[in-house]
Amino acid sequence: MQDLFEFFNARTESMVTLLENLVRHESPSKDKVLVDRLSDYLHDILIELGADVTIIPREKVGNIRLVQWNKTSKGTPILILAHLDTVWPAGTLADDMPLKREENRLFGPGVLDMKAGVAIAVEAIRGLRDRRQMPDRPIWLLLTTDEETGSAYSRELIVELAQQCGLILVMEPAADNGGLKTSRKGISEYTVKAKGIASHAGLAPEEGVNAIVELAHQTLKIHSLNNLRQGTSVSVTQVSGGITNNIIPPEAECYVDVRFFYKHEAERVETAIKALTPVLPGSSLEITGGIDRLPMERSEQVVTAFQQARILAEKLGFSLDEAAVGGVSDGNLTAGAGATTLDGLGAQGAGAHALHEHILIRSLPRKAALLAAILQAWKFEG
Ligand SMILES: [Zn+2]
Numbered sequence: 001m002q003d004l005f006e007f008f009n010a011r012t013e014s015m016v017t018l019l020e021n022l023v024r025h026e027s028p029s030k031d032k033v034l035v036d037r038l039s040d041y042l043h044d045i046l047i048e049l050g051a052d053v054t055i056i057p058r059e060k061v062g063n064i065r066l067v068q069w070n071k072t073s074k075g076t077p078i079l080i081l082a083h084l085d086t087v088w089p090a091g092t093l094a095d096d097m098p099l100k101r102e103e104n105r106l107f108g109p110g111v112l113d114m115k116a117g118v119a120i121a122v123e124a125i126r127g128l129r130d131r132r133q134m135p136d137r138p139i140w141l142l143l144t145t146d147e148e149t150g151s152a153y154s155r156e157l158i159v160e161l162a163q164q165c166g167l168i169l170v171m172e173p174a175a176d177n178g179g180l181k182t183s184r185k186g187i188s189e190y191t192v193k194a195k196g197i198a199s200h201a202g203l204a205p206e207e208g209v210n211a212i213v214e215l216a217h218q219t220l221k222i223h224s225l226n227n228l229r230q231g232t233s234v235s236v237t238q239v240s241g242g243i244t245n246n247i248i249p250p251e252a253e254c255y256v257d258v259r260f261f262y263k264h265e266a267e268r269v270e271t272a273i274k275a276l277t278p279v280l281p282g283s284s285l286e287i288t289g290g291i292d293r294l295p296m297e298r299s300e301q302v303v304t305a306f307q308q309a310r311i312l313a314e315k316l317g318f319s320l321d322e323a324a325v326g327g328v329s330d331g332n333l334t335a336g337a338g339a340t341t342l343d344g345l346g347a348q349g350a351g352a353h354a355l356h357e358h359i360l361i362r363s364l365p366r367k368a369a370l371l372a373a374i375l376q377a378w379k380f381e382g
Pocket of ligand 1: 083113114147172173329
């Protein structure tokens with residue numbers, strides 16, 4: 001298989017060219033026109049690569065594209081999952097983050113998260129086709145358009161497709177060590193509102209029930225739910241309340257951000273937060289929110305899949321590590337739906353969502369070769 005790696009190494013410059021073109025098409029999540037322009041650009045490339053492309057219209061965000069090769073082949077499909085949107089507003093390319101190349105690094109908005117992932121997926125397929133090594137199995141590529149804003153308009157579709165596939169490959173940036181992400185934290189979000197009774201702070205303080213004091217009690221209870229050794233963080237991240245400086249506040253509320261590696265931890269915190277009871281007589285609580293994304297747990301299924309990927313990398317001539325990370329991706333959705341998920345198949349680099357966002361160019365052929373090898377040689381367990 002080593003020649004596969006050499007093959008993609010020799011194609012590094014054309015991969016960089018494609019990636020530069022993707023970055024030049026700025027695609028902020030909330031700008032449908034721009035995101036659609038990028039997916040139209042890709043559409044033609046994918047048709048040339050023999051794909052069957054279905055446009056799934058979306059009104060508020062860019063249209064989603066489901067790209068399929070070997071649509072009629074029997075066998076379990078592999079789903080490559082990528083998003084076209086970035087966190088960067090239009091104009092970033094001209095103002096703060098020009099596309100620039102410095103030795104082994106390529107800088108630009110969205111270059112790492114995750115336009116390099118998109119380029120790698122396209123080039124892996126192109127390489128397999130040019131080598132006449134396209135495997136006879138259904139290969140699906142889903143290009144979504146709202147990952148950076150929480151996947152509200154794509155999550156149902158992602159889950160529905162993932163449940164039909166034997167392996168999900170998420171093209172998010174690689175871990176810092178260049179490896180795959182085999183575990184991601186999940187996230188829950190809550191708002192806790194305390195209600196008291198307003199009264200004049202000077203004339204009749206005893207008639208009031210101070211919602212801020214009530215919320216302070218609750219804040220400490222919430223904070224005590226932290227279990228950092230298990231990787232569970234429970235953070236009160238915002239607080240507001242009160243009307244003006246001489247009224248006992250009738251209302252106060254806080255925002256709670258919860259991250260966890262384990263579903264049972266998410267459930268422990270959920271139960272505790274929903275069971276909070278008021279401390280001050282006369283006050284009441286209103287609790288909203290819940291589990292937003294389950295974690296991508298490093299299950300036995302994932303360990304076995306990672307081992308298979310590592311063996312393929314060794315055959316290609318390089319080593320492959322794995323890592324657990326805090327941030328969420330659409331991989332949380334597919335893993336949460338029970339589908340075997342490997343994440344971090346995109347480029348290696350640094351500065352996702354930061355001004356110094358860049359990729360290491362030499363990781364492009366490496367990851368394209370790995371993806372091609374997985375598509376070609378993957379064996380489903382059981
Ligand atoms: Zn991303």
